[in-house]
Amino acid sequence: MVIENCYSLLRSAGDGVVVMNGATQSVMSVDQTEMERVSEGTQGNAQARSRWLRRLMTWHWISSALALFGMLLFAFTGITLNHAGQIPATPVVETVEARLPPELIESLSSRTDASPADLPGDLRRWLGKEGIGLGNAQPEWSDYELYVSLPRPGGDAWLSVDFESGELLYESTDRGWISYLNDLHKGRNTGTAWSWFIDLFAVLCIVFCLTGLGVLYLHARERISVWPITGLGVMVPLLLAILLVH
Structure with a gap:
């Protein structure tokens, strides 16, 4: 009888150990799942950051x-x-003084448009032969004079033509490469x-x-x-x- 009771107690204790082991395994399984989720989230954040x-x-x-x-x-x-x-800085000034041909003066004086937007082609060609380039400069016309302002980075220039005397005056100023870069x-x-x-x-x-x-x-x-x-x-x-x- 005593032996049977002892056996029952041992079996009950054994059953308890089994139950305890099952609970422990269940808790460990939950913890492992949670850790895997955290690990996956951390890995996803790292991938997005990268x-x-x-x-x-x-x-x-x-x-x-x-x-x-x-x-x-x-x-x-x-x-x-x-x-x-x-x-x-020492500006370098170049001055050109010349007299236009009579036919060119006549052409400028007898223009039909009081203020043409561009310079006549024959005047541009003549200036080109004199080494004066005007690019896309806009001329300013009056009854007695043509004036062209030629601003540029690092310097400036201007040209004037007197229709009565035919005198042309051109002046170009170069202020150096530092002034050019500053502009x-x-x-x-x-x-x-x-x-x-x-x-x-x-x-x-x-x-x-x-x-x-x-x-x-x-x-x-x-x-x-x-x-x-x-x-x-x-x-x-x-x-x-x-x-x-x-």
Whole structure:
């Protein structure tokens, strides 16, 4: 009898161990499933982050490669413009004095249109022989004189013709290559094509900066100095403009 009772207790205890083992296995199975879900989510986030990083880096290096020369040009001319008064420049002035042929004077004086939009072809050809090119300059006409203004980057020129005397006076001023580059920076007298280039270059710089900001954002969790340095780059010019620029 005693032996049977002991056997029953042992079997009950054994059943309890089995039950306990089943509960433990069930809890472990739930924990493992949850860990797999977390692992899958983490892996998905890492893949998305890697995909965005590759995309941003591609746009970043393409925009930087396209804007490289322009960025160097505008950075250099920013320095030369900031110190324009300290950079010596000796303008070179070229003057041409001539007298138009009588038939050409007659042609200009007897024009039917009081203010033609372009110069007569025979006058352009004669000026070309004298080494004077006027390009697409717009003439200004009066009853007694023709005047043409010829502004250009790094210099200027002008031409005048007196209809009564036939005297032609042409003057060209060249202020040097530093002045030329400065005018390119400002878009001064550079024409439509260069104006479009400045706009496209500005768009490239915006893409370059924004993709760089995106790369910084993705690396910020690994490099704690990212945002303090970025904030410093924002605050320095802002404080200078507010406190010291008057």
